[in-house]
Amino acid sequence: MSDDLDLGVLAGSFAEMLDAEWPREKAVAYARADHLYAEDLWQQMAALGWTALTVPEEYGGLGMGSAAVAALHGALGAAAAPVPMLGTTLAVELLLRAGNAAQQAAWLPGLADGSLRAAVAQPGDTVVAADGDAVSGSVANLLDAASANILFLRAVRGGKPAWIVLRSDAPGLSVERHALTDTTRTLGTVTLDGVALDGDALIVPADAAALDDALLRIAALAIAADAIGGGERVLAGTIEYMTVRQQFDRVIGSFQALKHRVADHQTALVAARGLVEYAAGLAADHPQALLMAISAKQHAARAVAEIARDCIQLHGGVGFTAEFFPHIYLKRAKVNEAIHGTRPVLLDRIADMLEAA
Incomplete structure (x- = not known):
């Protein structure tokens, strides 16, 4: 399942299932309740093999790489899916790089079948x-x-x-x-x-710094992809709203100033997606693998937070209510900015790497 065709089919299956099982209405309702995570959705993901994505085949997994990680987390971000998939992605990476044979045998099968979170x-x-x-x-x-x-x-x-x-x-x-x-x-x-x-x-890893870099790379890719998926979804929903919401006897999407804002957001998303896809396509041992991953994370997370914030504005008054969806994506985007390296921290790391090159 490593060629481009299979990866595209896989990405399509992620989107199809989430569109059916976690539509916008369910995401809005979930945001107003009190849950730890969406257990039913998690079980469906496990049944479809999503939790096994990067686990080697000998432990019940699919053995896929970082491009598949980006595809999955992008789909989860688009759906604003409340599932703890990032932890599974990182735990598998940690065990494969630093765990011994007994530890891999003890934990990887449970991570693959979703029984371990x-x-x-x-x-x-x-x-x-x-x-x-x-x-x-x-x-x-x-x-x-x-x-x-x-x-x-x-x-x-x-x-x-x-x-x-x-x-x-x-x-x-x-x-x-x-x-x-x-x-x-x-x-x-x-x-x-x-x-x-x-x-x-x-x-006890043989090379703790190398392990930290590997974990940071895969976390950055997953978070960047999550951000892009969320940004594309909130912007698409906002454009949809702008084609039906009327003001001054015209749909607001016909106002040139608003169209320019949407165009700017779309341009930013295309650029950010290109960076994420390039970073995800690099082999883990590529000299620029970590640099491109953290560059993608800080850029995508910041861009999507700004886009989601403006999408609330573009909705007008209803954009500030819990009954509409933009706030879900803004809140998720702000957390994406903060976890596994804030923008200043990552920019400092990028500067150090470029200076050392």
């Missing part, structure tokens, strides 16, 4: 000490921690960077949920009080 610590998250047989500490603001049943936390072992992998129901582990304005995702504070570390719980 992962939360993976971001760069800059709290690092817990893991020098003994048990671990205590606290990790704040872990994305999707409340909906996860397996947690990948940053740690230090013997003075070296490490990761610990814990079940959410482990004795001594608790998660306090924090609601976000973006109701499609949650944050949680993880508290560890003497949580035992078994044989599979500890991952």
Whole structure:
């Protein structure tokens, strides 16, 4: 399933299923309720093999690469789907790059079939000490921690960077949920009080910096694609609204000033999508793979946040109400800007990489 045709068919199947099972009306209703994640939608994704996308075939997966990751997360962003897929994408990457054979066999099949929902610590998250047989500490603001049943936390072992992998129901582990304005995702504070570390719980990468770069690359690609999918969907819905909403006996889409704003947004999206697709098409070991991925993330996330904000304005007064959809995309876009590297952080990293080249 690696050639362009199969990838295009796959992307089409993502969009078709989400259009049918998570239409705009359902997204709006979900945003006004209180849920951890859309469990039924997650189960459907798992049944269709979406959660197995990057898992190797020997563990029940499809063995696809970063272009497929971008296609899936783009479709999820377009639907504003409240599912913890980013954690699965990152957990698979972490295990494939740093996990041993026993750890891969223990966790990858569950990630592939969707029975495991992962939360993976971001760069800059709290690092817990893991020098003994048990671990205590606290990790704040872990994305999707409340909906996860397996947690990948940053740690230090013997003075070296490490990761610990814990079940959410482990004795001594608790998660306090924090609601976000973006109701499609949650944050949680993880508290560890003497949580035992078994044989599979500890991952000590041979090259911690290289692992961090690999995780940042795949996270940046997924978030950038999510942003582009959301931007295209909110703009399309806004254009649709502008063709029927009338003011001064004319549809507002006929006003030249508004048409120019929409044209500017469309131009920005095309440019951002091109950057995301180029970055996703690079091999993981390409010299510019990380540079292009984080460039795509910071550019796409910022552009879509601005587009979604203006789409609220283009809707007029109803754009500010919970009954209409633009606010969902703006809130998701703002979180996309913040997670796995804010714009200033990523721009500093880009500058350092260019200076070192």
